[in-house]
Amino acid sequence: MKVLLIHPPLTGEERYGKFQEVGSYLPPLGICYIAAILEKNGIQAKIIDSLGEKLSIDRICEITRGYDPDYIGITMASIAYHNSVELAKAFKKEIDHVPIIVGGPHVSIFQERALDCQYFDFGVLGEGEITFLELIKSISKRDDLGRVKGILYRKNNKVLKTAPRPFINNLDELPFPARHFLPPLQTYKTTAMVYKRLPVTSMISSRGCPYKCIFCNRIFGRHYRFNSAEYVVEEMEMLVKDYGIKEITFYEDDFTVNRTRVLEICDLIKGKGLDVTWSCLANINSLTPEMLVAMKEAGCWLISIGIESGDEEVLKFIKKNLSLEKVKQITKWADKIGMQMRGYFIIGHPIDTRERIKRTVDFAKSLPLHTVNFCLQYLVPGSELYQIAPKYGETNYDFRMITGHSSGNGLPFVPYGLTEEYIFHAQKRAYREFYLRPAQLLRMIKAIDSWNDCKKYLSMFKTFVRISF
Numbered sequence: 001m002k003v004l005l006i007h008p009p010l011t012g013e014e015r016y017g018k019f020q021e022v023g024s025y026l027p028p029l030g031i032c033y034i035a036a037i038l039e040k041n042g043i044q045a046k047i048i049d050s051l052g053e054k055l056s057i058d059r060i061c062e063i064t065r066g067y068d069p070d071y072i073g074i075t076m077a078s079i080a081y082h083n084s085v086e087l088a089k090a091f092k093k094e095i096d097h098v099p100i101i102v103g104g105p106h107v108s109i110f111q112e113r114a115l116d117c118q119y120f121d122f123g124v125l126g127e128g129e130i131t132f133l134e135l136i137k138s139i140s141k142r143d144d145l146g147r148v149k150g151i152l153y154r155k156n157n158k159v160l161k162t163a164p165r166p167f168i169n170n171l172d173e174l175p176f177p178a179r180h181f182l183p184p185l186q187t188y189k190t191t192a193m194v195y196k197r198l199p200v201t202s203m204i205s206s207r208g209c210p211y212k213c214i215f216c217n218r219i220f221g222r223h224y225r226f227n228s229a230e231y232v233v234e235e236m237e238m239l240v241k242d243y244g245i246k247e248i249t250f251y252e253d254d255f256t257v258n259r260t261r262v263l264e265i266c267d268l269i270k271g272k273g274l275d276v277t278w279s280c281l282a283n284i285n286s287l288t289p290e291m292l293v294a295m296k297e298a299g300c301w302l303i304s305i306g307i308e309s310g311d312e313e314v315l316k317f318i319k320k321n322l323s324l325e326k327v328k329q330i331t332k333w334a335d336k337i338g339m340q341m342r343g344y345f346i347i348g349h350p351i352d353t354r355e356r357i358k359r360t361v362d363f364a365k366s367l368p369l370h371t372v373n374f375c376l377q378y379l380v381p382g383s384e385l386y387q388i389a390p391k392y393g394e395t396n397y398d399f400r401m402i403t404g405h406s407s408g409n410g411l412p413f414v415p416y417g418l419t420e421e422y423i424f425h426a427q428k429r430a431y432r433e434f435y436l437r438p439a440q441l442l443r444m445i446k447a448i449d450s451w452n453d454c455k456k457y458l459s460m461f462k463t464f465v466r467i468s469f
Contacts, residue, residue: 032177123152217382310363
């Protein structure tokens with residue numbers, strides 16, 4: 001049995017707009033986990049990362065014909081929906097006999113509606129590792145598909161959904177992602193603001209988010225599940241030794257929810273003497289002085305935090321459960337020990353006004369942040385905001401608009417009382433006000449300690465000029 005797993009085509013402009021030069025282009029670890037499960041069960045697998053390799057649909061079809069798979073799996077975020085449809089349509093013209101199985105966030109959110117597209121034969125809901133394996137085995141044996149949990153399938157011209165599959169509680173049971181099916185890891189990069197050394201790659205060490213922010217969809221549920229410290233550091237060690245990786249980005253909702261695990265990871269990294277720097281995303285409420293020191297000593301140099309707004313009423317509305325005083329305290333602690341902090345903010349919240357946006361920018365400027373991201377509000381399918389947005393502003397639900405980095409061709413959401421023109425202007429002004437301060441320029445210059453840093457800042461400067469004026 002041969003399986004082809006595909007990360008569908010999506011250009012940097014489609015994904016990041018004006019930020020495409022400094023956007024993150026990381027390995028598609030989701031299908032790498034599925035490929036690892038297939039390989040473990042004696043099934044031949046191949047991955048096509050159309051985004052990473054910048055492949056056209058014609059080229060993907062050419063590679064597919066040469067591989068001659070028995071099954072095709074496509075992972076699909078909503079922003080890539082239209083491209084995925086075109087890819088599946090092309091497949092059906094040439095290899096109509098091969099079942100096309102779709103999965104990923106879009107399918108999990110829209111459920112039966114995901115198979116409205118006639119070119120998709122089956123859908124995988126939620127975590128796909130075990131479900132995908134069971135599905136292709138059942139199809140091959142002509143078993144009753146209704147017994148496979150967590151899938152969508154067609155019967156008598158109707159789309160049916162089976163019982164949900166429970167989330168995987170023990171993530172250590174999963175093999176490491178099958179990165180050996182990908183192009184060289186040097187092909188990939190994260191955004192220039194969040195790495196120090198090359199080559200850099202990403203890891204996922206937890207699933208689920210316990211928080212309630214209205215703009216997120218929590219595809220993996222609210223129950224926080226995580227790999228053990230031993231599993232995490234073993235994977236880090238493998239990446240360093242087998243792939244020559246110098247830096248790792250933990251690309252997950254919150255690396256620091258379980259403080260005991262974080263401290264154990266730091267102890268193991270130091271104990272093994274791993275020569276690797278790393279960064280992560282964290283909720284400000286999880287961080288403590290003890291944790292910051294331990295992370296810094298273990299090679300962590302950057303923590304990205306979602307602050308979202310500098311206005312208390314906005315934070316309450318979006319259910320951020322965040323104290324601005326706590327943000328000040330934590331960023332001050334981090335700055336004191338030399339830990340860089342990157343702040344994420346959103347412009348255009350449902351109850352944002354000109355005054356509240358100004359308050360957000362002023363708050364960002366008051367913090368010792370190394371870099372910032374002023375993202376424009378967009379509507380994530382499956383989020384609470386996706387449902388309530390029409391009550392608070394003008395909406396555009398086109399899947400291609402699911403990006404906080406618009407190219408200037410319209411916005412997915414504009415709060416009542418504001419205009420698209422004003423929001424675009426506010427974003428430009430926010431970047432200028434934050435970065436064009438002598439204290440901020442000095443902070444960034446002091447952080448330069450390699451030629452690679454110089455190249456990074458040059459790339460960032462080019463993007464800054466393009467998006468800020």
